[in-house]
Amino acid sequence: MQKMLCILTCVLAGGWSAAAADTPKVDRCRECHAILDGPNGEAAKQFTDDVHAKNGLTCADCHGGDSSAEDVDKSMDRKKGFRGIPQRAQIPELCARCHSDGAYMRAYNPSLRTDQLAQYWTSVHGKRLRASDLRVAVCTDCHSAHGIRPASSSLSTVNPLHVPVTCGRCHADAAYMKPYQIPTDQLENYRASVHYQTLQGGDLSAPTCATCHGNHGAAPPGMGSVERVCGTCHVFQERLFDQGPHKNPWQKAGIPGCITCHSNHAVLHTSDAFLGTGSDSLCLRCHSADDAGGKVAGRAYAALSNLDSHIRQSAAILDRAERAGMDVADARVVLYSGREKLIKARVDVHALDPASIEESTAAGMKLAASAFQAGQQALAERAFRRKGLALSLIVIGFVILSLWLFIRELEGKWSRQPTP
Amino acid sequence: MSPREIAVVRIRGWFRERFGEGGLDWLLHKQVPRHRHTIWYYLGGMTLFLFMVQVVTGILLLLYYRPSPGEAFESVQFLMTKVQFGWLVRGIHAWSANLLIFTAMLHMFSAFFLKAYRRPRELTWLSGCVLLLLFLGFGFSGYLLPWNTLAFFATKVGTQMIKAVPLIGNWLQTFLRGGEDVTGATLTRFFGFHVAILPALTTMVVATHLFLVQRFGMSVPPSVERKYPNGNVPSYRFVPNFLLRDLMGWYLALGVLAALAALFPWDLGVKADPFAATPAGIRPEWYFLFMFQTLKLIPGRFLFMEGEQFGLFLFGLAGLLWVLVPFLDRNPVGRIGRWIAFVGIGAIVYILGMSLWAWRG
Numbered sequence: 001m002q003k004m005l006c007i008l009t010c011v012l013a014g015g016w017s018a019a020a021a022d023t024p025k026v027d028r029c030r031e032c033h034a035i036l037d038g039p040n041g042e043a044a045k046q047f048t049d050d051v052h053a054k055n056g057l058t059c060a061d062c063h064g065g066d067s068s069a070e071d072v073d074k075s076m077d078r079k080k081g082f083r084g085i086p087q088r089a090q091i092p093e094l095c096a097r098c099h100s101d102g103a104y105m106r107a108y109n110p111s112l113r114t115d116q117l118a119q120y121w122t123s124v125h126g127k128r129l130r131a132s133d134l135r136v137a138v139c140t141d142c143h144s145a146h147g148i149r150p151a152s153s154s155l156s157t158v159n160p161l162h163v164p165v166t167c168g169r170c171h172a173d174a175a176y177m178k179p180y181q182i183p184t185d186q187l188e189n190y191r192a193s194v195h196y197q198t199l200q201g202g203d204l205s206a207p208t209c210a211t212c213h214g215n216h217g218a219a220p221p222g223m224g225s226v227e228r229v230c231g232t233c234h235v236f237q238e239r240l241f242d243q244g245p246h247k248n249p250w251q252k253a254g255i256p257g258c259i260t261c262h263s264n265h266a267v268l269h270t271s272d273a274f275l276g277t278g279s280d281s282l283c284l285r286c287h288s289a290d291d292a293g294g295k296v297a298g299r300a301y302a303a304l305s306n307l308d309s310h311i312r313q314s315a316a317i318l319d320r321a322e323r324a325g326m327d328v329a330d331a332r333v334v335l336y337s338g339r340e341k342l343i344k345a346r347v348d349v350h351a352l353d354p355a356s357i358e359e360s361t362a363a364g365m366k367l368a369a370s371a372f373q374a375g376q377q378a379l380a381e382r383a384f385r386r387k388g389l390a391l392s393l394i395v396i397g398f399v400i401l402s403l404w405l406f407i408r409e410l411e412g413k414w415s416r417q418p419t420p
Numbered sequence: 421m422s423p424r425e426i427a428v429v430r431i432r433g434w435f436r437e438r439f440g441e442g443g444l445d446w447l448l449h450k451q452v453p454r455h456r457h458t459i460w461y462y463l464g465g466m467t468l469f470l471f472m473v474q475v476v477t478g479i480l481l482l483l484y485y486r487p488s489p490g491e492a493f494e495s496v497q498f499l500m501t502k503v504q505f506g507w508l509v510r511g512i513h514a515w516s517a518n519l520l521i522f523t524a525m526l527h528m529f530s531a532f533f534l535k536a537y538r539r540p541r542e543l544t545w546l547s548g549c550v551l552l553l554l555f556l557g558f559g560f561s562g563y564l565l566p567w568n569t570l571a572f573f574a575t576k577v578g579t580q581m582i583k584a585v586p587l588i589g590n591w592l593q594t595f596l597r598g599g600e601d602v603t604g605a606t607l608t609r610f611f612g613f614h615v616a617i618l619p620a621l622t623t624m625v626v627a628t629h630l631f632l633v634q635r636f637g638m639s640v641p642p643s644v645e646r647k648y649p650n651g652n653v654p655s656y657r658f659v660p661n662f663l664l665r666d667l668m669g670w671y672l673a674l675g676v677l678a679a680l681a682a683l684f685p686w687d688l689g690v691k692a693d694p695f696a697a698t699p700a701g702i703r704p705e706w707y708f709l710f711m712f713q714t715l716k717l718i719p720g721r722f723l724f725m726e727g728e729q730f731g732l733f734l735f736g737l738a739g740l741l742w743v744l745v746p747f748l749d750r751n752p753v754g755r756i757g758r759w760i761a762f763v764g765i766g767a768i769v770y771i772l773g774m775s776l777w778a779w780r781g
Contacts, residue, residue, distance in 0.1 A: 325685035327501045385508075389682035396675040403668045410660065 026068040028075060029059035046147040055108055062086070062094060089129060091138040092120055119216035126217075135176070142166055142215075158215070160199060163208040164190055189265035197269075207233065226264075227257040234258075240351035245293075272308060275349065276301030299354040303361040307342050310368040311335065317375030324382045331374035338367030450634075450658035455644045460530035464633070465666040466673050467527055470520035471626065473677065474558075477513040478615065485565070487611035489604040492567035493691040500688060511681030517559060519677065521707050524552050532745070532764050535752045536639035542746040544632040547625055549743045554622045559705055561614040567607060572692035573702045575610075576602045581715065584728035603694070642753045701781060710774035711735055742767075 030053075033044030047053050052061070060067035060075075065082030069075040076082045086094050096117035098104050105112055116139075120126040125136040142158055149156040157166045168187035170176055177184050190196050190209070198206035212229050213219060221229045231238025241247060241257055250257060261274070261282045273280035275297045277289040287293035314335050318328045341364030348357045421429070452461065484503060486495040499506035528548060531537060537545035564575045579596050583589045598605030640653050648654075656662065704712050711731075718727040725733065741748065749760050 325683075325687075327497070327507075327688065329497070330501070385682045389678055392678050393675050396671050396678070400668050400671045400675075403664055403671070407661065407664050410664075411656075 027053075027058040027060075028070050029063075029065070029067045032072075033059075043146040046144075050146055050148050051150055052148060088134045088138055089132075091140055092117055092126070092129070095139045116216040119214070123214065123216060123218045124220075135179075137170060141170070158210075160204045160206070160208050163210050164196070164199075167209040186265045189263070193265060193267040194269045195267055226259055230258040236347050237350045240348065244351040244353070246352070270346070272301055272304045272346070275304065293352075296352055296354050300349055300352070300357050303354070303358050304342070304345055304349075307338075307345065307361040307364045307368065310365055310372070311338055311342060314338070314368045314371040314375060317372055317379070321375050321378035321382065324379070326378040326382055328374060328378050331371045331378070334367050334374065335371035338364045338371060340364075341367060448657070448659055450637075451655040452638055452658050452662040453640045453644070454654045454656050455640070455647075457534055457641050457644065460527075460534060461638055461662075462666060462669045463523055463527035463530055466669050467520060467523045468626070468630075469670040469673055470516050470523060471622070473516045473674075474513065474520060475619070477509050477516065478619075480509045481513055482615060487565070487608050489567060489607055489692075489694075492565060492607060493688075496566045497688060507685060508681055511686050512677050514686035515680040515684075516677055517562060518706070519673065519680075521552075521555050521559060523673075524555055525707070528552060529764065529768065531639075533761060534639065534641040535749070535757065536641075537746040537749070538639065538752050539746070541632070541636050541639055544629065544636060545746050546743060547629040547632060550625050551622065551629060554618055554625060556707065558614060558618050558622070559707065561610040561618065563705060564602075564607060564610045565614060566688060567692050568689035569692050569696070569699060570689050570702065572602060572694065573698050574704050575606065576698070577702060578704060578708070579606075581728055581732065584726060584732050586729065586733075601694075642757075646753075703778065706775060706779070709778040710771045713774040713778035716778075738767075 030044045030047060033040050034048075035041065036044070044059075047059065058067040059065075060082075063083060063086070064080070065076050066074055066080045069077075074080070076084075099112075100114050100117050102114045105114055120139075121130065125138070128136040129138065144157050149159075151158045151160075153159060154161065156162065164187055171182075172184050172187040174184045186209075195207045199208065210218070211232075212221060227238050227241060237258075247257070250260070262268070262270075271280065274282045277284060277294060277298055278301075281297065283293060283297035287297065289295075289298065314331075318331055318335065321328050341360050345357050345360035345364065348360055452458070481499070484495055484499040484506070486492060496510065500510055501507075531545065531548065560575075560578065564571045579593055579602060582596060583593045585592055594600065596606070596609070597603070598609040644653060645651075703709065714735075715728055715731040718731045720727045722730040745760060749757055751757055752760075
């Protein structure tokens with residue numbers, strides 16, 4: 001009998017897979033549940049805005065039963081496949097009935113991947129679930145159960161803006177994470193990072209938890225794959241690091257790339273002072289100022305800070321000229337190119353080749369000097385205009401005074417003449 | 421006779437030989453009333469001077485300006501940065517345009533309060549009002565020509581409002597824009613208005629206005645007329661007494677223009693991007709601010725009209741009454757005249773208040 005029901009459910013499921021996109025189905029469950037108080041009523045209300053409801057799916061598509069029946073006994077009839085609240089362990093498979101079915105999903109969203117379940121089983125969450133750990137995240141923990149929205153929606157729990165908080169609901173909860181013996185400061189650290197600042201600035205391409213760890217296949221990057229993960233976005237830095245002197249010794253010593261200097265979750269805004277031999281120097285954590293590495297760091301810092309300082313001076317003089325009303329648009333373009341050279345030199349740091357860094361900074365210095373000279377010329381032009389103005393005002397004033405004296409003389413002469 | 425007097429006699433003789441006895445003597449014998457309000461007479465001459473500055477600098481700008489969306493901004497930028505004294509020419513043109521409208525407005529209000537529009541000078545007043553409208557047209561059309569962001573969106577908003585004109589609003593907007601939206605077609609159209617149609621019309625109306633001023637002479641304010649009941653108001657000659665003073669005023673205006681252009685260069689801004697979102701805080705030129713602020717305050721729907729339509733109707737009615745004031749003020753020194761003067765003061769307070777409100781955002 002159970003087999004029969006299963007076959008019937010599958011036939012029914014296959015049936016609506018072809019028809020679902022065309023005709024909206026009656027959802028009596030929602031009509032009744034919406035007037036209930038408590039979680040049952042709340043779920044029905046939330047489902048109204050759910051992406052599945054908007055695409056014509058009904059409660060019965062997940063919970064089983066007959067959503068077209070008005071009679072409670074018929075609609076929640078176990079014989080009609082009603083399964084009630086799905087067990088946590090069953091949820092990934094339940095969602096995957098549709099989401100792993102490429103043919104079915106094409107009718108709704110052809111661009112949506114259908115490998116989420118396969119990915120999930122590779123994740124730490126999936127592996128633990130298979131090992132009967134029901135506390136790990138399943139689909140509904142991240143996507144919600146009844147208010148699921150496309151990730152592109154700003155209201156979605158998996159929209160890039162909300163991903164850190166969604167993950168942090170468990171991972172920042174020290175009591176919940178206690179059995180796993182892993183840190184719970186990731187969210188706090190991430191919030192101090194340049195990535196989070198960029199995200200908050202409205203750049204949705206900024207990395208969130210899922211960007212580095214994966215979403216459905218979420219797992220910590222292994223020591224060897226850290227550079228590959230960072231290199232997804234920081235392509236040149238990764239390539240240069242591979243060419244640099246740290247790569248092989250670190251790999252042998254089991255020291256991960258990137259995060260050793262930049263940290264993992266608290267990736268701070270970089271500063272030239274990370275190089276050099278000052279108090280903020282990262283190099284001096286391992287090197288001394290006098291060893292070969294310390295000297296390279298010192299040279300790199302000197303070249304970068306020198307160019308940075310020249311660019312600032314040039315920008316300041318261009319600002320002054322612009323405030324004085326001079327057009328310095330061309331010089332700004334030159335200075336912009338100078339800044340690009342500085343950025344390139346900062347990227348070159350990852351190969352730790354002082355000659356390459358100095359080559360970029362030397363090119364930047366030329367551009368900064370050219371912009372500075374343009375600023376000086378603009379200020380000189382302003383001074384020339386002011387002198388010209390002063391001279392012309394003296395001439396104009398002289399003419400006005402002469403006219404006034406002439407009028408006085410003319411009218412004085414006439415008033416002295418006897419009236420005929 | 422001194423050599424100077426001999427030269428004057430010779431020149432006079434040369435002209436008499438060509439124009440006949442007394443041909444130009446009207447100019448030499450023309451008298452200008454001299455009283456405590458005479459200073460207001462110079463505003464007309466100063467406005468005329470600024471108009472001449474506009475013509476000269478406009479012609480110089482025309483040598484470099486290219487009226488197409490791809491080249492307009494760049495051509496003005498080239499003129500300002502690469503052409504010797506190009507910055508000065510554009511600066512003077514832009515500042516002079518604003519000063520011109522300012523002096524024209526002052527001239528109009530001084531004529532209003534001195535009751536200079538009284539019989540027989542109704543047409544002088546009317547031609548002056550037409551001139552002010554033409555100058556505003558110059559300002560509106562010229563504002564777009566550098567094709568920068570501010571001008572582009574201000575023109576978009578300005579021409580959008582024209583749509584609210586009853587019956588012909590849609591047609592008028594399409595006519596001004598040269599299509600549905602503000603595009604390159606609008607730029608070439610505005611360029612045509614600015615350098616051909618408006619200058620031709622303005623030259624004719626300026627000539628008419630000057631002819632009427634010469635024909636009817638300067639008006640004497642009622643308060644001065646009362647002081648001299650026998651009509652023997654003191655006066656001096658137009659040439660050279662008034663003309664030399666006028667010349668002093670022109671030089672003063674030139675000095676102010678040079679100082680403004682050198683100390684406060686007219687900003688070119690950023691090239692217009694028709695696909696960009698309208699920037700926040702977009703505002704028209706200062707002389708349209710009071711209308712802009714009023715339209716902002718009127719609700720979306722008022723009585724039986726759209727808000728903008730109602731605002732334009734109000735401004736149209738107020739403008740019409742203002743132009744017709746010589747015919748409405750039947751008794752300039754009586755009760756009606758006093759009421760009209762109060763309305764004028766109210767108009768100034770309203771314009772200043774609304775402009776200030778809009779300017780402060």
